[in-house]
Amino acid sequence: MWRWFHRLASPPHLYRTAGALTPWFAFAAAILIGYGLVDGLAFAPPDYQQGDAFRIIYVHAPSAWLSLFGYTAMAVAGAIALIWRIKVGYAVAAAAAPIGASFTLSALVTGSLWGRPMWGTYWAWDPRLTSELILLFLYFGVISLRKAFEDPGRGDRASALLGIVGVVNVPIVHFSVYWWNSLHQGGTVMRLGKPEMPGSMLWPLLAMLAGFMCFFGAVLCVRVRAEILTRERQSTWVREVVAA
Amino acid sequence: MTPRRKRLWVVLGILAGVSASVALAVVAGRQDISFYYVPTQVALGKAPRDKDFRIGGLVMKGSVRRKPGDMTVHFVLTDYAHQVPVVYTGVLPDLFREGQGIIAHGQLGPNGVFVADEVLAKHDSKYMPPEIAAAVKKNAGIAGAAAAPSPRG
Numbered sequence: 001m002w003r004w005f006h007r008l009a010s011p012p013h014l015y016r017t018a019g020a021l022t023p024w025f026a027f028a029a030a031i032l033i034g035y036g037l038v039d040g041l042a043f044a045p046p047d048y049q050q051g052d053a054f055r056i057i058y059v060h061a062p063s064a065w066l067s068l069f070g071y072t073a074m075a076v077a078g079a080i081a082l083i084w085r086i087k088v089g090y091a092v093a094a095a096a097a098p099i100g101a102s103f104t105l106s107a108l109v110t111g112s113l114w115g116r117p118m119w120g121t122y123w124a125w126d127p128r129l130t131s132e133l134i135l136l137f138l139y140f141g142v143i144s145l146r147k148a149f150e151d152p153g154r155g156d157r158a159s160a161l162l163g164i165v166g167v168v169n170v171p172i173v174h175f176s177v178y179w180w181n182s183l184h185q186g187g188t189v190m191r192l193g194k195p196e197m198p199g200s201m202l203w204p205l206l207a208m209l210a211g212f213m214c215f216f217g218a219v220l221c222v223r224v225r226a227e228i229l230t231r232e233r234q235s236t237w238v239r240e241v242v243a244a
Numbered sequence: 245m246t247p248r249r250k251r252l253w254v255v256l257g258i259l260a261g262v263s264a265s266v267a268l269a270v271v272a273g274r275q276d277i278s279f280y281y282v283p284t285q286v287a288l289g290k291a292p293r294d295k296d297f298r299i300g301g302l303v304m305k306g307s308v309r310r311k312p313g314d315m316t317v318h319f320v321l322t323d324y325a326h327q328v329p330v331v332y333t334g335v336l337p338d339l340f341r342e343g344q345g346i347i348a349h350g351q352l353g354p355n356g357v358f359v360a361d362e363v364l365a366k367h368d369s370k371y372m373p374p375e376i377a378a379a380v381k382k383n384a385g386i387a388g389a390a391a392a393p394s395p396r397g
Contacts, residue, residue, distance in 0.1 A: 045373030049339060054371060083251045119364045120337030126279045164255060165262050172266075179270075181278040181300060183347060188369045197371040 009086045012237045015228045018221040025218035032211030040204030047201075056114045058205060061189070062212040064107035067135060068170050070100025070216060074142070075167045078160030088224075090156040091231055093163060094146060095223035099216060101139035108132060119183060127176035128184035135173055138166040280347050287326035291352065299328060299358055300347040300366060308342055321348070321358075328352075332360040339365035 008014050040058040047054035074096040081089025111129070112122045123129065142163045149155035177186045189195045189209075195202055232238045270277065280300035281291040291297055301321035309318040316333045319342075330348050340346060345368060348360035372380070 045375075048372045048374040048377030050367070057371075079255060083255055084248060118337070118339055118367055120362075121364055124279065124364065127277050161255075161258070164259060167259070168263050168266050172270075180274070181280045181282065183279050183364060183366055185367050185369045188371060196369050198373065198376065200373065201371055 009088060011088055011091075011228050011232050011235075014088050014091075015225055015241075018224045018228075022218055022221040022225075025214045025221060029211050029214035029218055032207045032214060036204045036208035036211055040201075040208065044201045044204055045198075050118060053114065053117055054201075056110050057188075058208050060107060060110040060114065061205065062208045063103045063110060064132070065209060066212050066216055067100055067104035067107050067132070068173060069213070070096055070103055071135060071139070071163075072167065072170055073220075074100060075160075075163040078163045082157060082160045082164070087231075088228065090160065091227040092220070092224055093142075093160055094156070095220055095227045097139055097143045097146075097163075099219050099223070101136060101143065103212075103216075104132065104136045104139060108136065124183050126183040127180045128173065128182050131169060131173040131176050135166075135169055138162070138169060142166070282323045283321055283326040283328045284323055286328050286352065286358075293352065296349065296351055298347050298349045299330070300345065301328070302345050303340070303342050305342045321346070328358050329356070330358045330360050332363050334361075334363070336363055337365040339367060 008017060036058060041055055044055070046052050074093045077089045077092035077096065079089075080086050081093065108129075111132075115124075116122050142159050145162055146152075146155045146159035149158065176182060177184050188197050189202070189205065197205070229238055229241070275281075275290075280298035283299065283301050285291055286299060291299070299321060301323045304320040304322045304327065307318075307320035310316070315335075316331065317336065318329065318331050321328045321330055330350075332348065332350075337346075340363065345366035347364045347366055348358060349362040349364075350358055350360035352358050
């Protein structure tokens with residue numbers, strides 16, 4: 001196990017592993033999201049208060065979850081690179097950032113569209129909404145800091161450090177609805193105790209969640225490969241790959 | 245200490261320092277970060293006077309009064325410990341109903357009535373198909389008393 005992990009630190013090995021994993025992730029994502037969308041949008045019963053408007057949860061909740069998961073993954077990759085000087089960590093962090101930022105934007109936009117009819121407003125400076133917006137700005141900071149230096153090595157290190165420090169915001173986003181009075185409701189699935197949802201609504205939601213994870217995995221693999229090729233373009237193995 | 249171990253401690257140290265300062269800032273600004281005050285805080289005089297703030301609670305059953313042909317609505321917000329009467333003129337969100345958690349923005353008048361200029365509905369984390377909701381309501385009626393939801397709602 002440890003050796004398998006260690007070998008991933010070699011760029012050509014990670015390049016090949018990511019390439020082999022991509023179709024599996026993509027296939028699983030297509031199946032799970034396909035089932036989740038059909039069951040969630042067409043067959044799950046409407047909610048007793050929100051009617052059909054509740055169905056936005058099938059995109060909103062997985063997006064929000066992935067926005068936090070993506071950030072944590074990016075920060076861990078950056079920390080591994082920074083502490084153990086494993087260079088591919090920077091490539092993984094760089095590849096993960098725009099995906100996580102997209103999920104954050106998706107969570108904010110879908111939440112806003114739902115908030116207008118349900119709460120009566122598109123936006124409120126509520127702890128959950130504000131901390132999620134800060135998460136988006138952290139992503140933007142991490143992405144732009146990487147490109148703000150002449151020397152790409154310094155950009156990588158600065159960006160990784162900002163990413164690690166920003167991890168402080170991840171539990172704040174998650175627990176904001178419990179620590180403070182907020183407009184946003186508490187967790188329905190990600191909570192202590194039973195999910196506050198019947199199985200007919202829950203199964204498509206869990207499928208969407210797993211599907212979004214696989215989709216993240218597939219896009220990350222593709223992006224990591226592109227990132228490695230760019231970063232290792234001077235090496236002979238990349239020339240061989242490109243020539244082949 | 246190897247350089248690798250040193251870098252590990254430096255990164256952990258920075259993270260711990262930032263966490264501690266954020267935690268302190270958050271504890272100091274606890275009420276400023278919260279989106280609303282609950283009726284108990286208003287009753288204890290912890291809510292601002294002569295200043296706009298938000299109050300959140302459940303709309304008390306049987307407290308909603310409307311005059312026909314008028315947009316003004318009177319209702320009472322409760323957290324099961326204290327009550328605050330609210331008056332509001334305007335369009336209410338779809339989820340506004342008795343027993344529902346709502347958040348009103350406005351000022352507390354000298355007579356103790358909260359004059360709201362905006363009312364938002366707070367949704368809870370429960371999702372149910374309509375048939376099950378109807379059954380739950382029926383069973384709660386038979387049992388006489390349903391478990392009281394938390395004031396945070």
